[in-house]
Amino acid sequence: MNSLDELQDIVRHSDKVHVCGSQTKSGFHHLDVGVTHVSTQSLQGIVNYDPQEFVMTMLAGTRVSEVISILGKQGQYLPFDPLLADRGATIGGTVASNAAGSGRFRFGGIRDFLLGVRFVDGRGKCIRGGGQVVKNAAGFDYPKLLVGSRGKLGLIYELTFKVFPRPESYATLISRFVRLDEALNCMNQLASSAMDVESLDLIPNKGKAIGYEVAIRIGGIATAIASRLSRLQQFVPVSNVLRDQEDDLYWRAVSNFEWAGEIKSLLKLPITPNSIPVLDPQLAIDDIDRRYSVGGNVVWIAMEWTTDWMSKFGAAQIFLGKTSGYATPTEQGPFGQAIKRALDPQMKFV
């Protein structure tokens, strides 16, 4: 199905609709009887891109890797660091699953860069929200609403992003600590400091290797990187410095969850840095693979998921794995319920 009309028809004539992109985030997908599965994969292409304007519009099924490549040629990028690009993620799926990576630490997440959207609502109508310019306060903010909407509020057809000039050079410091409190202290101090950090992750070592790593990525004008690195080195114990290709490969691997392995479930938990001292010891007892990302605002947990864990976590989303949905029941409040009723009165999107 290639055309907007066809997509609208499908929504109009189906009882239940499940929307997906290229299914790189298995935790968002389910196969149920009586549900029409709609893939946006064939909605490919850049609709509008004026590099001077730093704004790009593309169809929902466009691969993130293609977007990154086209922007890269102009020295531009998506600062929210979309996840799973190398595995074929689509831009629509990235928005619907709110799949921002470690690099969103510096300038913000998907919500902060999505300017406009066209989507098909539960009545089969095409709705446009937001705009094509970098600043806009007119009307309700549908673009933000659809970030993390998991296909439950509408079928995303087209997206417009604000993009930024890409730092021309990056470097990453890996700093090792024996104790969690030392590693946390390093992360928190950097996060509150005037040093501009692109990504800031805390990684507990696995198995017999005790201790913690803090990964600090800086980016900017090439000539300033060396002095910024040496300044950073005065603040934190350094074990390793990654430059150029090494730096790139390290963060690409993180973005593709290579550390998480293939068979387990991968959970996303929004947290705050203050919750880590309580949460981490619980996970450490069972030597569970985990990575604290975005300066301690997200923890990614790779584990054999069982419901026994429910009581230990707050709200968690299964991102990758054999089961799908929320790992813990999340109640929809009256605001979310009202919006669902307005956009999808027959509760078609599941």
Added chain:
Amino acid sequence: MVSQFLSKLASIYPSSRLLTHDAGLVPYESDGLTAFREKPIAVVLPESAAEVISTVRCCFESDVPFVARGNGTSLSGGSLPVKNGIVISLNRMNRILSLDPVGRTAVVEPGVINLNVTKAAAPHGLLYAPDPSSQTVCTIGGNVAFNSGGAHCLKYGMTSNHVLGLKICLPDGSIDQLGGHSLESIQPDYVGMFVGSEGLFGIALEIILRLIPKPEVYRTVMCAYRSIKAAGDAVSQIIASGLLPGAMEIMDNLSIQAAEAAVHPGYPLDAAGLLIVELEGEASQVDAEFARLMPLIYSSGPYLVKEAKDAYERQQIWKGRKSAFSAVGRLSPDFIVQDGVVPRGRLGEALEEIHRLSQLHGIRVANVFHAGDGNLHPLILYDGKESGALHRAELLAAEIIELCIRFGGSITGEHGVGMEKRSFLPKMYQPNDMESMFQIRREIDSKNIANPGKMLMDGEAPALTTSGLHPLEKAGVISRE
């Protein structure tokens, strides 16, 4: 009916915080958009979330519309009272409930003044980024309702980019908690949907704000040009070079004159266009950026370039810029300010067109704008005592808004739709889009009592007042950005 309702309110509030007499109501008749006035039947001054909730429930039961209001600095008429409705004035709910320097968040009540958040965060080396010109007086609740902007949106975005969580009271009095303290979420971004909804979705009772580290250094440059187009071209070149300044602002001669007369920032009076560029961040990175910026600026042909040598000089440059709107009040008894947006590449074209329209109508227009965002701020000058002058100014304003739509931009970058631009919203969006907004509105506010008539046109427009500054504006407390 009204007396029954008022007696219900009297059971919530002591008489000192329930205003029903003319003298008490007059200050609430209008906001920063003084052309509209409407007298509410009562004003209540809650001091707690519980009182707000009781008030909203009372309104819901009695079908009485309400508008929540902070300090009334809205430039789009967003906090104008609703006919036969009440004003819920939130100024007294002005507590910063908590501030977490490690998590870099603050939880505030809606009546907290914008600048006070940064003041509270400063001892921890943090700041609250959105900085509307009225930041010394406007409240966070109003910023949330209208998704306020400011000069530093270019790098860090508007209010919605800095609100992480909200406790809200919906129009039926029910309570919801949206978002939280984390930068990330696994729910649809309801917080983002609420911010900028102009009071149509209810009242924010508690707001979780994101704080960011104060930049290590600022380097602020002021450049004077013989033509405004040259200033605009400089902005295009700076953006195209891949630099990302914290702010880029342009003022035209009329605004320069007004600002200089009002606050003496040391602006060159003969400049046709004044460009302010500010880099911010880590010292060595900013120095490297500065080394790239200056050749671009010099090649753009300014006749004067001046860098702020210290914090005081930087403050002076910004003082002039931020006072520009109220300063224009010196040039003209009345003015309309707009905040349409055009694609950045079409700024020069838009300015030429505004100039042409200004000549055609024989009405003076001063321009001050967030050039880095393509966010225009034409100030249309008129004398309200002159018969038909407001109407003529409004016709010109309408043409400028339509120009923004035609150029693929927006009717408002940061002031919101409010009363002022509600008739233009259906020109920016298609019927389907408008209908969807009404559907959402109906599901959230089935009785249509939360700030009805703003943004979505479903109410009667109150009478226009043709002249006069807002009392706070006359006092120099607020300004129009």
